Amino acid sequence: MVNTEQLYHKFLECTGVSTDTRRITTGCLFVALKGGNFDGNQFAQEALTAGARYALVDDPAVAAQQPDGCLLVADALTALQDLARHHRQTLTIPVVGLTGSNGKTTTKELIAGVLSKRYITYATQGNFNNHIGVPLTVLSITDQYEMAVVEMGANHQREIALLCSICQPTHGLITNIGKAHLEGFGGIEGVRIGKGELYDYLASTGGTVFVNANDPVLTAMHQERSGFGQTVFYLEHNQPELVQESPVAVYRTDTGQTITTHLPGRYNFENMAAALAIGQHFGVSPAEAHHAVADYNPTNNRSQVVQKGSNTVLLDAYNANPSSMAAAIRQFAATPAKRKVVIVGDMYELGDESPAEHEALGQLIADAKFDLVILAGKDMKYALGALPKAYYFPDKFSLHNWLMDNPMTDTHVLIKGSRGMSLESVVPFI
Structure with missing residues (x-):
């Protein structure tokens, strides 16, 4: 051997x-x-x-x-992980590690875009963010790179600790703590502990941590730990300032410049602010950082705006959990439009909480009073109690047929569901 x-x-x-x-x-x-x-x-x-x-x-x-x-x-598998650890120890570049319940990939792409304005940057490709993907990511970082951004996903406790031991981040960020993978984490407190393992690692190694000053959960988690080499708070004093949430986020810089982006919502604005803070920390000029954020236009089923004839589709079908679904529904409800339709699919990995969480989602959608609601997936039946007029399809084949028989015009459509639902398949029928 x-x-x-x-x-x-x-x-x-x-x-x-x-x-x-x-x-x-x-x-x-x-x-x-x-x-x-x-x-x-x-x-x-x-x-x-x-x-x-x-x-x-x-x-x-x-x-x-x-x-x-x-x-x-x-x-x-163990050999692959050990190989990646060994390779990481030969690298002397800064490694920004990030995790969180929602927004990881979008934030990773924004950070990489900003850092790439000054440094040759390697970032996690696609969704290579688990116990196999992170080692492969680390092993892809060659001597040509000056900076790396590594996304870490987890669905149970101790997984982020494992991934940190492999990629050994020098800097880190948690996007948020939400109701994701509740089944594996054992509830929201388990999520807090599991994602907090990134803070634990950075505190134990004297690393630098970036914290959203407007997030009470993250600020509390930061205060519970000591040993960080440096803490950078962002969104302090409302800088940058969000001036428009929909249809896309628009923000004002500290010099008064207005930046229009391709991403909707306050939740995406917070991801942008994180990328700007990291760029500032590493000396990227403000003008280039804002340019990178404004230029980012997703093509990965995450907060993606697709024009279909006279219809505008907000395609956010890469993943879904109660926290991200609620944020998307509230954002879409605030979006000005002549006619609004939501097509939502099952939220996976909720375990025993699934019926209650889907029921709560149904009430949230009902309160928003959309023009049409379409539910897809076996667990979305629990949302029907609050949505007696919604159209419900246990399978996507029936949904596709209904959409073909009932064409839409001049409509804003939100499509969101867990990855396993693959709801991007409905776009050709709209």
Whole structure:
């Protein structure tokens, strides 16, 4: 078996790392991970044939078949994580780590956009933010980069602590604490503890933390800990100042300049403020930072504005939980429009809280008095009690057919649901 030091020397011979035989590049290291329905060891030969330089495996029988190409370890996932830790220790650049219940990816993209104005910056690609994605992210940070932004997701306690031990952030940010992954975290207090593991890490290492001064939960969590090297509060004294929330956020700088963005809502404005604070901390000029924020236009189903004929669609279908759903509903309710329709899908990973949370969402939507409400998914039936006139579809096939039979015009449409609902599929039918 190879140890981490030996594996690292082999890694340096490679062009990158892949865990998917469909994405093999010539000279890469293939890592044979196991899942509920697959065993990557069985694809090692395929990866080598496709051009991988080495295959990291934890099956001795597979390693014996390819002694020159296979690197045998006790556990491929653990070896991948240890390899990433080892690589991280060779890097001397600042690493900004962020987590939170909502807005992580948007905030990551905003931060990366701002920092890229001055530094060669690497940021988490896509949603590579878990116990596999974070090691892959770290291993992608080469000597050419001057800064890194690493997104960390979690659905249970101790996961952020693990990810921090791998990416070892020097700076950090929690976007917010909300009702996300309640089933895995064991309730909202579990979310607070789990996300707070980033603060724990930064406090223990003397790192720098960025805190939203207007968020009482985050400020309280910060006060509970000591040992930070530096704390940077943002949105103190209402700077920058939000002057418009919809259809897109518009804010005023401390010099009086008005910046129009492509993102709606106060919740996205807070993400922008975080990116601006981090940019200022690292010496990005205010003009370039504001330019980066104004230019960011999402194309990843997150707060994405799509024009469909005379209809304006706010596509926010990448994820949903009670906190993000409530923020989106309230924001959409405040948006001026001739006719407003909401299409909302199930919120996943709520466990025993799911019926009550969907019922509460139904009441929130009812209070907003939209022109039309469409519910999709098995748990959205709990929202019907407060929405007797809503259209309810347990499956998306029926929803697609209904939308084709009932075309909309001159309408603003909010589409939001958990990733598993894939509600972006309804856009072609609007």
